[in-house]
Amino acid sequence: MLADQSLVLKAPRYTFGYGKKMVEETVALKSNQQIGKNIWLMEFRSTLLASHAKPGQFLMVHLGERTKDPLLRRPFSIHGIQEGDKVMILYNVVGAGTSLLSSLKEHDIISVIGPLGNGFALPRPSERAILVGGGIGLAPLFFLAQVLQKDQRNTVTLFLGFSTSQEVVRIQQLEELGVNLSLTTEDGSLGFKGIVTDLLDQRLSNKGPIKSVIYACGPPQMLKKVAQKATTLSLRSYVSLEGYMACGLGICLGCAVKAAHGETKPYYYVCQDGPVFPSGMIDWEVL
Amino acid sequence: MLADQSLVLKAPRYTFGYGKKMVEETVALKSNQQIGKNIWLMEFRSTLLASHAKPGQFLMVHLGERTKDPLLRRPFSIHGIQEGDKVMILYNVVGAGTSLLSSLKEHDIISVIGPLGNGFALPRPSERAILVGGGIGLAPLFFLAQVLQKDQRNTVTLFLGFSTSQEVVRIQQLEELGVNLSLTTEDGSLGFKGIVTDLLDQRLSNKGPIKSVIYACGPPQMLKKVAQKATTLSLRSYVSLEGYMACGLGICLGCAVKAAHGETKPYYYVCQDGPVFPSGMIDWEVL
Amino acid sequence: MAVLPDLSVDIGDLKLKNPVITASGTFGYGTELTPFFDPSLLGAIIVKGLSLRPMPGNPPPRIAETPCGLLNAIGLANIGIQAFIEEKLPVLTKIEAPVITNIYGHTVKEYADLAKKIEKVEGIAAIEINISCPNVEKGGIAFGTDPDTAAAVTERVVNNTTKPVIVKLAPNVTDITTIATAVESVGAKAISVTNTILGMAVDVTTRLPKLANIVGGLSGPAIKPIALYLVHKVVAAVTIPVIGLGGIMDYRDALEFLLVGARAIQVGTANFVNPKTAIEIVHGLTDFCSREKVSNINQIIGGLKTM
Amino acid sequence: MAVLPDLSVDIGDLKLKNPVITASGTFGYGTELTPFFDPSLLGAIIVKGLSLRPMPGNPPPRIAETPCGLLNAIGLANIGIQAFIEEKLPVLTKIEAPVITNIYGHTVKEYADLAKKIEKVEGIAAIEINISCPNVEKGGIAFGTDPDTAAAVTERVVNNTTKPVIVKLAPNVTDITTIATAVESVGAKAISVTNTILGMAVDVTTRLPKLANIVGGLSGPAIKPIALYLVHKVVAAVTIPVIGLGGIMDYRDALEFLLVGARAIQVGTANFVNPKTAIEIVHGLTDFCSREKVSNINQIIGGLKTM
Numbered sequence A, B: 001m002l003a004d005q006s007l008v009l010k011a012p013r014y015t016f017g018y019g020k021k022m023v024e025e026t027v028a029l030k031s032n033q034q035i036g037k038n039i040w041l042m043e044f045r046s047t048l049l050a051s052h053a054k055p056g057q058f059l060m061v062h063l064g065e066r067t068k069d070p071l072l073r074r075p076f077s078i079h080g081i082q083e084g085d086k087v088m089i090l091y092n093v094v095g096a097g098t099s100l101l102s103s104l105k106e107h108d109i110i111s112v113i114g115p116l117g118n119g120f121a122l123p124r125p126s127e128r129a130i131l132v133g134g135g136i137g138l139a140p141l142f143f144l145a146q147v148l149q150k151d152q153r154n155t156v157t158l159f160l161g162f163s164t165s166q167e168v169v170r171i172q173q174l175e176e177l178g179v180n181l182s183l184t185t186e187d188g189s190l191g192f193k194g195i196v197t198d199l200l201d202q203r204l205s206n207k208g209p210i211k212s213v214i215y216a217c218g219p220p221q222m223l224k225k226v227a228q229k230a231t232t233l234s235l236r237s238y239v240s241l242e243g244y245m246a247c248g249l250g251i252c253l254g255c256a257v258k259a260a261h262g263e264t265k266p267y268y269y270v271c272q273d274g275p276v277f278p279s280g281m282i283d284w285e286v287l
Numbered sequence C, D: 001m002a003v004l005p006d007l008s009v010d011i012g013d014l015k016l017k018n019p020v021i022t023a024s025g026t027f028g029y030g031t032e033l034t035p036f037f038d039p040s041l042l043g044a045i046i047v048k049g050l051s052l053r054p055m056p057g058n059p060p061p062r063i064a065e066t067p068c069g070l071l072n073a074i075g076l077a078n079i080g081i082q083a084f085i086e087e088k089l090p091v092l093t094k095i096e097a098p099v100i101t102n103i104y105g106h107t108v109k110e111y112a113d114l115a116k117k118i119e120k121v122e123g124i125a126a127i128e129i130n131i132s133c134p135n136v137e138k139g140g141i142a143f144g145t146d147p148d149t150a151a152a153v154t155e156r157v158v159n160n161t162t163k164p165v166i167v168k169l170a171p172n173v174t175d176i177t178t179i180a181t182a183v184e185s186v187g188a189k190a191i192s193v194t195n196t197i198l199g200m201a202v203d204v205t206t207r208l209p210k211l212a213n214i215v216g217g218l219s220g221p222a223i224k225p226i227a228l229y230l231v232h233k234v235v236a237a238v239t240i241p242v243i244g245l246g247g248i249m250d251y252r253d254a255l256e257f258l259l260v261g262a263r264a265i266q267v268g269t270a271n272f273v274n275p276k277t278a279i280e281i282v283h284g285l286t287d288f289c290s291r292e293k294v295s296n297i298n299q300i301i302g303g304l305k306t307m
């Protein structure tokens, strides 16, 4: 399957679906380790993915050739790129697929398709980037923070909320990136006690002198509050959504989310129109 | 599942199905390694199984909790017992189930049920034991050789046939047991060139001065020839059969083999009436 | 001290201490799995399908595995009603769980004769009629696919027994509710949904069907979504209790069936994979109810929400 | 030098260079998977089911995974025949594989109107009629379960086009051969078997159905044995070619369908799991034929042996 590994396999006579760049690649795991309560970090090398991926994009990960159950690939955000070609996935073990994934070991082979979807629209040079993550919603924000810190054109403030301290992962690495980091836990075992949007409310009582852009990833209820907050403060905000995906490639039409009233389409497709959306595009009533 | 690990969990008011001794045990693998072309050896410790298993009996091996495909347990003969409590399985990777099994590593957990079925009826003290194995048919014969050599009451002669030398495994261990060993390969890459029953024909041209009993395991065509040979020489012979099994426990009635004409039942069930049968019980025409 | 949730359910006059039943053909004659657990702990036990005379069954291969599924063409092999009553029942009746016999015949009269035989013996709590077995040539299939024939068989059995009659439906029909209402109208006390679904598989190396019988019945997790939908439909169509089955492997699968309205569930193929499945489901349901503060399982039954 | 085996098959007047077709609803509008392989290498391409007007589809969740299966209630979302012709077809016609449109309507007239529209455009090799989609309330289900209605729809389409008409059958019927012979008798040139099977799934944590639509269509490996059996039955009942599908994941699965007599096969859900499945099946069949010294794939078709 690696035979034709050029990033876009242009067939001669017609252009591609969406003209997107994507590959199917078979990679050997560098590592796959538990780093928190039900949270695992997986790493593999891929020059192709690493050089083309943008923060907010995702991969469709196949769980191995040996079984047809679970059947479908699973979508995961690109958590970050390190050492030039090391791709990371940060994931929560929640069901059969992620449990199977967590059983894989170094040198085990998986097939990944990506990079898929639209990434985060980066802030303008003068803007402040406010990243808001709930739980595993940290996954794509780390990559965004990596890129923003490398560019050094924006101040990056990161608000992260977890249920409890055992879920708090990747903090040292975030601190090494040099972002302004605020933590909340619902049980108060670490950082501010409460949910992340409460902290956001406190800290973001007004627009402030510098214009900010909000980037959020987490549970729907959290995203909804962030979107409302952004509207109240007239700030641009981008949310990274999840959705049940069969293909990740725009062919199954499974990953529909209801578009906001007034949008030209009744539904957007998370894999193709997202996973990152300007929050105004989504109908938050039914999410 | 290990809570109730007594070998026979007698419920108070009624006796068990077939009064058989069997356990379901969850064991951690000691090792699982490729030792020949598509041939693997798996080892785990189980005092219960090791102390009750008889040569010719088998285990139903579950392939892991993480997937429902393959769905069913797979039957494997007990290949041998070592160091008191180390149970061995010798297996051929032929399909999805055995492929999944071969992906397991040391410390991985599997559930096994056993010991199941009827083992080989041991020879009388004066008799010579002739063991005939085709390919992976070696699996249960090794255990039989182990037990016979330990008892030291019978001369044990082992005829083993393989397609090619790359499939020839466990020879050193057999030699250590001190059995008389003859090898054949179809391509002549090792030992006698040809199939094992041809060699048997040559060496067993008559009953000989000592009465012999034949024990055979291998492909149906081989077993049939062995059975015919035994009939010709009026020797007792026991064959270990395979059959598609859903349960291994006598409840699905899936593993039927046609009984010889004149037997009281139309079908025998491999898991329960076998897997070892006196060769006269089987209708060889339709096997 | 925490009070254990009440798992008992009623299938008409039949009281079960919990809704977990072992399915016909997958639990032998009831005592084979006693090395693994005490069957007295189950809601009920349904034994292998019985016929008037002993049946040898189909030639092998009788089973084949498919993705998440099991195809079988056992051919309803069984020792016959007489041998069952004489050899198996005496042990079975010591089990403190209702024993249900599953029966099938080739003619309406055979069903009636079986009912008469069973009526005479003690220790059998109910009769489940298999009108849907796809394995035997002139067998179940004809009865189960037509409302009138299904009703005819049911009526004859009902008229020949005082025991509750459960009818086990075939899934291979255009509208299962027509069959369900037909058998309800003639006195069925409950309906089991579903029997196996017709299927086949081919060995591409030998180019032979994987079953000697060519066609078999598909069971196991593969059919769960289909079975669940059929149960959902039948529950809406009848007022008698529905017993759900098809691909149940654990207590969560069992809950899916209970939520769509099944009054009880049966465990089939799962017994082969893990002989303790049924008892683990009983424990799983108990724990679930405790966790979710459900004091009575009947609060779960039919509790499906809608968006 | 070894001569490559001839994989070409005829579906009536339609010549395919190999028997591998992508199934409707699982290959988008035909060019989405071009980053993975050149669709010109396929036997044919069937595009997403089209209706007269654009359809938004069902609210989410639209899909749920089941053991070895996929439940979907997409609701036949599509851009409508007009947008398809204007926006998608021009690119599609550059592909050197026959393009087949899959259509559905809510009334017989809608089917006829779709046929008329398609008749006028070039670059469409055939029409596949979906009479079986279980997703849309007043949709396919009614047409596909009754021989007369199925025939009525087919006849109207046949009368309004010169293109070959393929009828895609619903599996949820008591006797699929009655539908198959009915559509054959009014001029269907081929029959596709099978569409998805009705199913449902429940999230026991939320107690909600996993699909907003409650009921969906089951596809994927779970249904392969059922689909194979239906194909086997239909092949025996009709003389027109049968196209087999349902759970085909690799060339060995494809061979099972060809062996029971399918003239061609379609790849559906597998495209989601591995977007290169269809092309890998083409390669796999080529290698298989070479290995088994089969010079022409037609020697495989219907080549099932019996014991």
Ligand SMILES: Cc1cc2nc3c(=O)[nH]c(=O)nc-3n(C[C@H](O)[C@H](O)[C@H](O)COP(=O)(O)OP(=O)(O)OC[C@H]3O[C@@H](n4cnc5c(N)ncnc54)[C@H](O)[C@@H]3O)c2cc1C
Binding pocket: A058, A070, A074, A075, A076, A077, A078, A089, A090, A091, A092, A093, A094, A095, A096, A097, A098, A099, A136, A139, A140, A241, A242, A243, A244, A245, A270, A275, D065
């Ligand atoms: C674009 C995208 C990016 C994602 N990135 C990440 C990531 O970086 N890290 C991570 O841990 N997870 C991520 N997810 C979610 C991840 O895909 C699911 O958790 C995973 O597929 C669950 O698989 P499973 O088999 O373990 O769980 P299942 O057994 O399938 O389900 C377990 C539970 O998770 C829910 N669930 C499963 N899949 C989804 C889904 N796609 N959307 C919402 N709920 C779901 C189910 O309803 C159920 O409650 C992402 C999802 C999308 C769509």
Ligand SMILES: Cc1cc2nc3c(=O)[nH]c(=O)nc-3n(C[C@H](O)[C@H](O)[C@H](O)COP(=O)(O)OP(=O)(O)OC[C@H]3O[C@@H](n4cnc5c(N)ncnc54)[C@H](O)[C@@H]3O)c2cc1C
Binding pocket: B058, B070, B074, B075, B076, B077, B078, B089, B090, B091, B092, B093, B094, B095, B096, B097, B098, B099, B136, B139, B140, B241, B242, B243, B244, B245, B270, B275, C065
């Ligand atoms: C009592 C008993 C003892 C056995 N002991 C051993 C052993 O010690 N070592 C060993 O390697 N194998 C043994 N086998 C065979 C072993 O169970 C099968 O090879 C295994 O189940 C195949 O699983 P799979 O999923 O890899 O193959 P599948 O994908 O299920 O099948 C691959 C191929 O093997 C054939 N096959 C699968 N299962 C069986 C079966 N039960 N009988 C005959 N053919 C089958 C299939 O027809 C197919 O051609 C034994 C079988 C029985 C019944």
Ligand SMILES: Cc1cc2nc3c(=O)[nH]c(=O)nc-3n(C[C@H](O)[C@H](O)[C@H](O)COP(=O)(O)O)c2cc1C
Binding pocket: B252, B253, C023, C024, C025, C026, C048, C049, C050, C070, C072, C074, C076, C102, C129, C130, C133, C168, C194, C195, C196, C218, C219, C220, C221, C223, C245, C246, C247, C248, C266, C267, C268, C269, C270
């Ligand atoms: C090997 C086997 C034998 C069966 N025998 C019978 C039977 O004798 N009578 C009957 O009504 N159903 C029989 N069934 C059907 C099961 O009782 C059950 O309806 C079906 O397997 C679906 O449930 P499951 O998916 O949990 O197995 C049999 C099923 C299997 C797998």
Ligand SMILES: Cc1cc2nc3c(=O)[nH]c(=O)nc-3n(C[C@H](O)[C@H](O)[C@H](O)COP(=O)(O)O)c2cc1C
Binding pocket: A252, A253, D023, D024, D025, D026, D048, D049, D050, D070, D072, D074, D076, D102, D129, D130, D133, D168, D194, D195, D196, D218, D219, D220, D221, D223, D245, D246, D247, D248, D266, D267, D268, D269, D270
């Ligand atoms: C997401 C999805 C969408 C589908 N859409 C259509 C459709 O629009 N028209 C149609 O005739 N069949 C449709 N189908 C059915 C498939 O074409 C095919 O018949 C079915 O999925 C069985 O094949 P498979 O198991 O290979 O997927 C759809 C299937 C899926 C999974």
Ligand code: FES
Binding pocket: A244, A245, A246, A247, A248, A249, A250, A251, A252, A253, A254, A255, A269, A270, A271, A272
């Ligand atoms: S996941 Fe298939 S279209 Fe988005």
Ligand code: FES
Binding pocket: B244, B245, B246, B247, B248, B249, B250, B251, B252, B253, B254, B255, B269, B270, B271, B272
């Ligand atoms: S394998 Fe089930 S009865 Fe033998």
